[in-house]
Amino acid sequence: MADGKVNEKGITPQSENFSRWYIDAIRKADLMDYTPVRGCIVFKPDGFELWERIQSVMDGRFKETGHRNAYFPMLIPESFFQKEKEHVEGFNPELPWVTEAGSEKLEEKLALRPTSETMVGRMYSQWIQSYRDLPVLINQWANVFRWEKRTLPFLRTSEFLWQEGHTAHATEEEAREETMQMLQIYKEVVEQELAIPVWMGQKTPSERFAGAVDTYSIEAMMKDGKAVQAGTSHYLGENFARGFDIQFLDRDNQQKYVHTTSWGTSTRLIGSMIMVHGDDRGLVNPPRMAPTQLVMIPVGPGKLREKVMEKFDPLFDQLKEAGIRVRADLRDESPGWKFNEWELRGVPLRLEIGPRDVDNNQVILARRDTGEKVTVELDRVVEQVEELLVKIQEEMFQRALDFREKNSYLEIETIGDLNAHVAQMEKESKAVGWVLAGWCGEESCESKVKEETKLTSRNIPFEAPVVKKRCIACGSESKFTTWFARAY
Amino acid sequence: MADGKVNEKGITPQSENFSRWYIDAIRKADLMDYTPVRGCIVFKPDGFELWERIQSVMDGRFKETGHRNAYFPMLIPESFFQKEKEHVEGFNPELPWVTEAGSEKLEEKLALRPTSETMVGRMYSQWIQSYRDLPVLINQWANVFRWEKRTLPFLRTSEFLWQEGHTAHATEEEAREETMQMLQIYKEVVEQELAIPVWMGQKTPSERFAGAVDTYSIEAMMKDGKAVQAGTSHYLGENFARGFDIQFLDRDNQQKYVHTTSWGTSTRLIGSMIMVHGDDRGLVNPPRMAPTQLVMIPVGPGKLREKVMEKFDPLFDQLKEAGIRVRADLRDESPGWKFNEWELRGVPLRLEIGPRDVDNNQVILARRDTGEKVTVELDRVVEQVEELLVKIQEEMFQRALDFREKNSYLEIETIGDLNAHVAQMEKESKAVGWVLAGWCGEESCESKVKEETKLTSRNIPFEAPVVKKRCIACGSESKFTTWFARAY
Ligand SMILES: [Zn+2]
Ligand SMILES: [Zn+2]
Numbered sequence: 001m002a003d004g005k006v007n008e009k010g011i012t013p014q015s016e017n018f019s020r021w022y023i024d025a026i027r028k029a030d031l032m033d034y035t036p037v038r039g040c041i042v043f044k045p046d047g048f049e050l051w052e053r054i055q056s057v058m059d060g061r062f063k064e065t066g067h068r069n070a071y072f073p074m075l076i077p078e079s080f081f082q083k084e085k086e087h088v089e090g091f092n093p094e095l096p097w098v099t100e101a102g103s104e105k106l107e108e109k110l111a112l113r114p115t116s117e118t119m120v121g122r123m124y125s126q127w128i129q130s131y132r133d134l135p136v137l138i139n140q141w142a143n144v145f146r147w148e149k150r151t152l153p154f155l156r157t158s159e160f161l162w163q164e165g166h167t168a169h170a171t172e173e174e175a176r177e178e179t180m181q182m183l184q185i186y187k188e189v190v191e192q193e194l195a196i197p198v199w200m201g202q203k204t205p206s207e208r209f210a211g212a213v214d215t216y217s218i219e220a221m222m223k224d225g226k227a228v229q230a231g232t233s234h235y236l237g238e239n240f241a242r243g244f245d246i247q248f249l250d251r252d253n254q255q256k257y258v259h260t261t262s263w264g265t266s267t268r269l270i271g272s273m274i275m276v277h278g279d280d281r282g283l284v285n286p287p288r289m290a291p292t293q294l295v296m297i298p299v300g301p302g303k304l305r306e307k308v309m310e311k312f313d314p315l316f317d318q319l320k321e322a323g324i325r326v327r328a329d330l331r332d333e334s335p336g337w338k339f340n341e342w343e344l345r346g347v348p349l350r351l352e353i354g355p356r357d358v359d360n361n362q363v364i365l366a367r368r369d370t371g372e373k374v375t376v377e378l379d380r381v382v383e384q385v386e387e388l389l390v391k392i393q394e395e396m397f398q399r400a401l402d403f404r405e406k407n408s409y410l411e412i413e414t415i416g417d418l419n420a421h422v423a424q425m426e427k428e429s430k431a432v433g434w435v436l437a438g439w440c441g442e443e444s445c446e447s448k449v450k451e452e453t454k455l456t457s458r459n460i461p462f463e464a465p466v467v468k469k470r471c472i473a474c475g476s477e478s479k480f481t482t483w484f485a486r487a488y
Numbered sequence: 489m490a491d492g493k494v495n496e497k498g499i500t501p502q503s504e505n506f507s508r509w510y511i512d513a514i515r516k517a518d519l520m521d522y523t524p525v526r527g528c529i530v531f532k533p534d535g536f537e538l539w540e541r542i543q544s545v546m547d548g549r550f551k552e553t554g555h556r557n558a559y560f561p562m563l564i565p566e567s568f569f570q571k572e573k574e575h576v577e578g579f580n581p582e583l584p585w586v587t588e589a590g591s592e593k594l595e596e597k598l599a600l601r602p603t604s605e606t607m608v609g610r611m612y613s614q615w616i617q618s619y620r621d622l623p624v625l626i627n628q629w630a631n632v633f634r635w636e637k638r639t640l641p642f643l644r645t646s647e648f649l650w651q652e653g654h655t656a657h658a659t660e661e662e663a664r665e666e667t668m669q670m671l672q673i674y675k676e677v678v679e680q681e682l683a684i685p686v687w688m689g690q691k692t693p694s695e696r697f698a699g700a701v702d703t704y705s706i707e708a709m710m711k712d713g714k715a716v717q718a719g720t721s722h723y724l725g726e727n728f729a730r731g732f733d734i735q736f737l738d739r740d741n742q743q744k745y746v747h748t749t750s751w752g753t754s755t756r757l758i759g760s761m762i763m764v765h766g767d768d769r770g771l772v773n774p775p776r777m778a779p780t781q782l783v784m785i786p787v788g789p790g791k792l793r794e795k796v797m798e799k800f801d802p803l804f805d806q807l808k809e810a811g812i813r814v815r816a817d818l819r820d821e822s823p824g825w826k827f828n829e830w831e832l833r834g835v836p837l838r839l840e841i842g843p844r845d846v847d848n849n850q851v852i853l854a855r856r857d858t859g860e861k862v863t864v865e866l867d868r869v870v871e872q873v874e875e876l877l878v879k880i881q882e883e884m885f886q887r888a889l890d891f892r893e894k895n896s897y898l899e900i901e902t903i904g905d906l907n908a909h910v911a912q913m914e915k916e917s918k919a920v921g922w923v924l925a926g927w928c929g930e931e932s933c934e935s936k937v938k939e940e941t942k943l944t945s946r947n948i949p950f951e952a953p954v955v956k957k958r959c960i961a962c963g964s965e966s967k968f969t970t971w972f973a974r975a976y
Contacts (some may be wrong), residue, residue, distance in 0.1 A: 095589065
């Protein structure tokens with residue numbers, strides 16, 4: 001931070017340098033710390049709490065849809081990776097290897113899992129014999145490893161936490177339905193709970209998961225206009241079934257390969273939530289995901305504190321009883337210091353009450369997202385807090401949606417125009433944003449866009465806002481209307 | 489199983505071969521599977537579900553007592569282990585090492601964590617500066633590794649799941665209170681929820697955690713009379729604080745080392761629950777931990793099924809609404825097949841209802857633990873189920889307690905008598921059980937007992953049932969009344 005401008009909170013403004021803002025914001029909010037192990041971070045309690053809330057919501061949705069959790073070994077024998085050719089090519093460069101244990105060299109080296117399709121495939125081949133054993137619907141919460149060269153806390157680290165679903169089905173149709181169902185669940189959780197609008201769509205072959213037939217994703221726009229792939233769902237076809245010999249005897253007495261899917265979301269969601277909603281005063285947590293939804297702070301001179309606490313304590317109990325995640329800050333610090341602290345941490349609502357408020361039978365509620373303050377009668381506080389939390393959640397989503405629309409470019413038709421757009425935005429230090437472009441389906445055209453502009457294809461949205469007629473790179477007929485953007 | 493006797497359920501009877509019974513029981517209940525990675529198992533959904541219940545109860549107790557979850561990197565640099573001499577000696581032989589990543593050799597090899605005192609110590613030294621930063625009360629749910637030569641599912645595997653608490657305090661007194669508080673929580677959860685009676689006590693120096701000043705444990709007796717260490721809590725003194733330089737500026741303006749604790753329980757608890765309660769018909773889950781508490785099975789001829797379902801469905805809803813973890817088995821299999829299946833899985837209560845029961849406005853409830861059946865009026869089912877679940881939980885605990893008393897030997901005074909006891913029990917194929925013995929405190933006496941009888945010291949109970957006057961090995965004055973047993 002030595003050379004940059006920081007504001008009175010010790011945070012680099014977003015407009016100054018977005019990456020630096022991000023690091024400042026998560027450090028001030030005490031979410032993580034760096035460690036001496038390359039690319040590995042500590043998820044500190046305030047950061048991990050965000051993950052616990054995401055887990056709880058996701059896990060509920062998985063169980064509602066018939067999935068159960070299991071746990072597979074973290075270490076994967078080298079030979080497993082050889083069984084699916086694209087898979088090994090995709091992951092090999094990123095794998096950390098265990099080569100010895102105690103003082104003995106291992107006969108076969110073992111990878112720290114980057115994902116578990118291979119281990120799961122090996123086990124499913126033992127578990128699945130008949131159509132009666134299908135479908136298998138399993139999820140795993142686990143740590144995974146990808147030895148990254150350039151890392152960014154929560155968004156790209158060498159070890160991260162995630163869930164990975166792995167299912168096996170008798171038919172392609174059923175497996176494809178599962179793939180779509182899970183993508184839909186991701187969209188709903190991310191939009192409704194994290195207040196992040198996403199585009200559902202299909203990845204292009206070059207961005208596909210190594211070993212998948214089709215990869216689908218939800219893609220979110222950060223406040224710097226860059227994209228985060230916030231969740232993926234893969235139809236794996238028979239690829240892993242053939243690699244690991246997962247066959248079953250079907251009703252028609254034929255031996256068939258199963259069709260498998262996998263789908264995952266990770267601690268990236270924490271980073272996304274911060275980059276979509278945060279501002280120059282720190283984090284802004286959407287109420288449904290906020291570990292603390294309301295912080296209560298007594299104000300006014302200490303000698304009148306007793307009078308305030310007579311109202312404060314019963315109010316705290318009422319709010320708690322109403323199911324609001326409320327916290328009282330009674331530390332021996334100034335109100336201003338506390339306001340700052342809870343702003344940094346992104347608590348959606350702050351309640352202030354002082355001696356004069358007691359006289360007037362009222363409290364002050366301050367919104368984190370807009371800074372707006374309202375005065376509320378004491379006996380209407382619970383009701384008002386409940387209403388405000390719903391309102392803040394809705395408005396945060398709407399603001400993110402508005403921002404996304406403002407930074408989405410639907411009318412750029414040629415690579416020349418795209419280059420001009422990028423140059424213009426960079427000159428003005430503005431977000432390049434997302435560009436909806438026609439694409440003929442040739443990888444060379446996709447690469448051309450990437451090489452010239454550093455924009456990569458994000459996904460081919462299921463419901464594009466407009467349909468593009470011409471390939472942005474070669475001008476021939478467009479087969480796919482595709483989002484292009486710079487991505488984390 | 490080729491050479492052993494198995495019963496009609498395909499399970500080796502406990503009296504025949506307890507270890508084989510255990511493996512048969514967990515496989516029939518579909519809790520786990522072996523994998524091609526040495527000593528690593530898959531926790532299948534029915535096994536993992538038991539862990540999820542343990543996690544949920546433990547996590548609640550930790551949070552109630554002010555602890556928060558975090559996540560530390562799994563990979564630990566080799567140099568970290570050197571900082572606490574006993575720690576490195578204790579864990580080195582069991583460590584798997586990552587030596588390369590991608591295609592590059594690492595400069596320093598990284599261990600898969602066997603436990604996280606070193607990584608936590610390194611981070612706490614950055615986080616703790618002042619008495620205001622204390623106490624630090626953090627827990628982590630994680631996978632850990634100990635490269636075991638001989639493994640047993642859930643009880644001893646190369647990778648397992650656990651929680652590890654790590655706290656730092658300003659004073660020895662406070663750290664010791666924390667150590668005891670967590671041990672007490674472990675005892676309460678294991679006794680009240682898992683229905684396993686335990687002895688709380690202190691480990692002897694030879695059984696102490698590598699790097700601890702004092703180690704305390706809860707010890708449980710399995711149905712073969714062997715012991716399982718079901719949880720440990722360590723007062724680490726200043727050992728790790730000195731190794732990692734965790735100092736703070738105290739109120740008196742002096743730089744001081746913090747006092748740390750750590751405490752852990754693991755997926756061993758799953759194995760213990762099975763070995764304490766299971767019988768020749770399979771698992772017997774205590775109601776409070778059972779993922780399914782009651783299974784409902786319609787009986788009688790298929791053509792009368794509709795009539796049965798008219799009562800069955802609303803009853804299911806009622807039970808569910810009352811918060812009972814109920815499951816309906818409507819599969820197209822015979823009632824006998826289903827009874828067998830749910831017995832194997834240890835569901836505490838089975839409800840049967842057939843056409844005649846409908847006529848008589850009643851159902852049958854069958855207990856898994858005793859086999860007892862009772863007829864219950866339809867409109868009293870919810871109430872009866874609730875009462876029975878409480879009763880079963882209590883009686884299971886009491887039976888485990890009775891078993892423990894019956895297999896505890898309090899009056900063996902000399903090593904000669906001990907040898908005779910062991911010989912006698914082995915001759916009769918009976919459990920050697922636990923022996924409460926006096927011990928002078930010399931390691932040589934402890935080793936002598938171990939060498940001659942394979943009994944090791946379990947712990948020095950806080951409240952010994954009797955106080956032993958003479959050391960069992962040398963006959964001199966006893967300092968510690970100690971439990972000795974064979975252990976998993
Ligand atoms: Zn083209
Ligand atoms: Zn002695």
